[in-house]
Amino acid sequence: MPLLPSDISRLYEAHARGLVAYFARRTYDAEHAVDLTAETFATAFRQRARFIGEPDRDGPRWIYGIARNHLQTFYRDGRVERSAMAKLGVERRALTEPEYERIEELAELATVRQRVASELAAMPDEQARILQMRVVDEQGYDEIASALQISEQTARARVSRALRSLAVRIEPFMPSEEASRA
Amino acid sequence: MPETFHDLPILGELGDALDTAMARETEDEAPASASQSRARRRFPNPFRTLAIALLLAGLGTSTAAATLTVLRGSPIPVPRKVDLQADMTPKLGTGQVLGVRADQPGGGAPYALRTSRSETGLACVTVGQSQDGRFGVVGTDGAFRDLPAEIIDGCGQPTKSAPAVMGARVFDDPERAAVRTVLYGLGGSDLERASVRVRGAWQPLEVTDGAFLLGLRDYPEDSGLVVKLDYAGGTSSSHPLGIAPTTVVDPTGPAWRIQGGSVAGWSGLCVSVGAARYDERSPRSPQLCGRTRGPRDSRPTDDYFFGARTLRPGDAGGNAASLGRWAWRDGPPRTMVYGYADPKEVEAIRVLGGLRPVKATRIAGNGQFLAILPATVDASDVTAELTFTDGSTRRLTGDQNVITPTRERTR
Known part of the structure; x- marks a missing residue:
C-alpha cells in the first residue's frame, strides 16, 4: 500500500528529531543535518507510491533507507542534495544559536568530537598527518602529494585508507541507526 | 504538525512547510489525469499553453470550489484580477454562450459552453449549465447560480485545424453516482467531424460552430476518453483525456x-x-x-x-x-x-x-x-x-x- 501524506506527516513527527541526530553524528554539521532530514522526507513524499508494507511497521526502515542514500550522496559529492525540497517548494531559514546547541546535544557531538580527537591521536603518525592535511587543513590532493613527495593517486589512496581506519575506530562509539530510529 | 518540536522550532516549521507542500501536490493530483490532460493536451505545441490550475479563485480545475461555494449558499465570487494572468483574463463584453448543448445524464439543466476572448486575444472557454436563458451552475443544493464572466476553464490559441481548447471538466459530488464529467472543446473552424471513445466504444460528437460538448457519468478516467478530430483536408488527431499510462x-x-x-x-x-x-x-x-x-x-x-x-x-x-x-x-x-x-x-x-x-x-x-x-x-x-x-x-x-x-x- 503506498504511503499517504498523513503517514509521512506521522513518520516525520516520530522520526525527524532522530534523523537530525543521525545526520548530525555523521556530517558533524547541524545545518547539513536539518537539510538532509528535510530532503529525506521530501523524497519520501515524492516516492511514496513505491512504498510497500505497513506504514507504521515498515515506514521507519524505509525512511532510514532514503536517509542512507542521501548520506551516501553527501559523502560522494560533499554537498546536500536539495532537489526534492526544491520540487516541493520547501525552504527553510537559518538555524538559531539555541537550535545549533540543541542539535549538537541530541547528536552528542561533543562526545563524538572528543572520541575522534582521541582516536586521531592514537593513529599512526603517517595516517594522522595525512588526515590533518586533507580534512583539517583542507589541502588538495596535489598539495598533499607534493608535500609528501608521492603521486596524487597514492595520496588519494592513503587518505582513503586513513579515513576507513578512523571510521573503524570510532564506529563502536557511534549510536547505531537502530538507536536513532527507536 | 503538532507541537512536538518545542526545543527545535526549525523542525516544526519544516514539518508545516512539508505538510503544506504535500497538501498542495496531492490536491493537484486529485483530479488526476483530467487536469493533466487539460494542461498537456488541450493546448498542443506549438500553440500557447495555459495551465487551468492557474484559475485559483474560480471554478478552476474541478468543481470543488464551486461546489463548496454553492453549498454555503453564497454567490460564486469573481476571481480577483491580481490572481489572473492576462492570458486567462477575459476581455469584458466578449462573452458569448454558444448554441451547443449536452444533456446531463440522469436529467437536469443541460450543459452549455461560453466562449470569450482573453485580454491577449486567446479563445477562452467556460463550461456551465443553461437554465431559463441564463448561464451558470446548479449546486448540490439544487440552486442555480450565474457564473460570472471572469470565471473561465481554459484558454488557447484559436486555429483552423487544431483544437484551441479541449478538456474533461468534472462536476463533482460527494455521491459517486452523481459525479458527472463534461467533455468539451473548441475544435477550430475547419473541424469537420469529431468522435469520442467511451469505455472502449466510439460514438460521434455533434459539432456546432467548431464546438462540441458531451455529458457523461463518472470521472474522466472511468470512461477512458479518447477524442478523435477530423479536419478539412484530411488531417486528423487523437487526444486521450484523463488516462494515465497505468489506468x-x-x-x-x-x-x-x-x-x-x-x-x-x-x-x-x-x-x-x-x-x-x-x-x-x-x-x-x-x-x-x-x-x-x-x-x-x-x-x-x-x-x-x-x-x-x-x-x-x-x-x-x-x-x-x-x-x-x-x-x-x-x-x-x-x-x-x-x-x-x-x-x-x-x-x-x-x-x-x-x-x-x-x-x-x-x-x-x-x-x-x-x-x-x-x-x-x-x-x-x-x-x-x-x-x-x-x-x-x-x-x-x-x-x-x-x-x-x-x-x-x-x-
Whole structure:
C-alpha cells in the first residue's frame, strides 16, 4: 500500500528529531543535518507510491533507507542534495544559536568530537598527518602529494585508507541507526 | 504538525512547510489525469499553453470550489484580477454562450459552453449549465447560480485545424453516482467531424460552430476518453483525456490502476490493482510477486508471473510478511488477472474463461498487465493465453511463477 501524506506527516513527527541526530553524528554539521532530514522526507513524499508494507511497521526502515542514500550522496559529492525540497517548494531559514546547541546535544557531538580527537591521536603518525592535511587543513590532493613527495593517486589512496581506519575506530562509539530510529 | 518540536522550532516549521507542500501536490493530483490532460493536451505545441490550475479563485480545475461555494449558499465570487494572468483574463463584453448543448445524464439543466476572448486575444472557454436563458451552475443544493464572466476553464490559441481548447471538466459530488464529467472543446473552424471513445466504444460528437460538448457519468478516467478530430483536408488527431499510462478502464465500474513496486533488498517485483482515483478508503487487491529483476543471487529470473483473484466487497487479508494487508473494501465484485510479462518475450496476453476472451491491458514499456472479468468467472477457471514474440502461444491456468518475497534479504 503506498504511503499517504498523513503517514509521512506521522513518520516525520516520530522520526525527524532522530534523523537530525543521525545526520548530525555523521556530517558533524547541524545545518547539513536539518537539510538532509528535510530532503529525506521530501523524497519520501515524492516516492511514496513505491512504498510497500505497513506504514507504521515498515515506514521507519524505509525512511532510514532514503536517509542512507542521501548520506551516501553527501559523502560522494560533499554537498546536500536539495532537489526534492526544491520540487516541493520547501525552504527553510537559518538555524538559531539555541537550535545549533540543541542539535549538537541530541547528536552528542561533543562526545563524538572528543572520541575522534582521541582516536586521531592514537593513529599512526603517517595516517594522522595525512588526515590533518586533507580534512583539517583542507589541502588538495596535489598539495598533499607534493608535500609528501608521492603521486596524487597514492595520496588519494592513503587518505582513503586513513579515513576507513578512523571510521573503524570510532564506529563502536557511534549510536547505531537502530538507536536513532527507536 | 503538532507541537512536538518545542526545543527545535526549525523542525516544526519544516514539518508545516512539508505538510503544506504535500497538501498542495496531492490536491493537484486529485483530479488526476483530467487536469493533466487539460494542461498537456488541450493546448498542443506549438500553440500557447495555459495551465487551468492557474484559475485559483474560480471554478478552476474541478468543481470543488464551486461546489463548496454553492453549498454555503453564497454567490460564486469573481476571481480577483491580481490572481489572473492576462492570458486567462477575459476581455469584458466578449462573452458569448454558444448554441451547443449536452444533456446531463440522469436529467437536469443541460450543459452549455461560453466562449470569450482573453485580454491577449486567446479563445477562452467556460463550461456551465443553461437554465431559463441564463448561464451558470446548479449546486448540490439544487440552486442555480450565474457564473460570472471572469470565471473561465481554459484558454488557447484559436486555429483552423487544431483544437484551441479541449478538456474533461468534472462536476463533482460527494455521491459517486452523481459525479458527472463534461467533455468539451473548441475544435477550430475547419473541424469537420469529431468522435469520442467511451469505455472502449466510439460514438460521434455533434459539432456546432467548431464546438462540441458531451455529458457523461463518472470521472474522466472511468470512461477512458479518447477524442478523435477530423479536419478539412484530411488531417486528423487523437487526444486521450484523463488516462494515465497505468489506468485500466473497467467495463462498467470505476477505473483501475496497476501498481508495481519492490521490496527493499529483494530482487523482484510485486503487482497489485487499486482504484485509479485512490484514497484511504479505496479498494486494493492482494500483491502478487515474482522474480523479475536481478540477479542478486544465483537464481534465474522469470519472464512472467501472474495470478487470478476473485475479489468481492469486504474481502481482505494479509500479504506476505513484508507487504502489509490488502482490502477490497466496497470495490465491485471482479475477477482480476494481473501480474507481469516481459515485453521482450511476451507479445500479448488474452484471458479465457468468461463469455469471450479478454485482452489484457499492459502498461507500455514495463510489462505489468491487468485483465478484468466479472466475478461470476471463478479465478480457478481462468486460463491465460500468452503469445510470445517468437510466435508461439501457451495456455496457463492458475498462479504462474508467483512467489513470496523473503525477508532474509531485506536490509
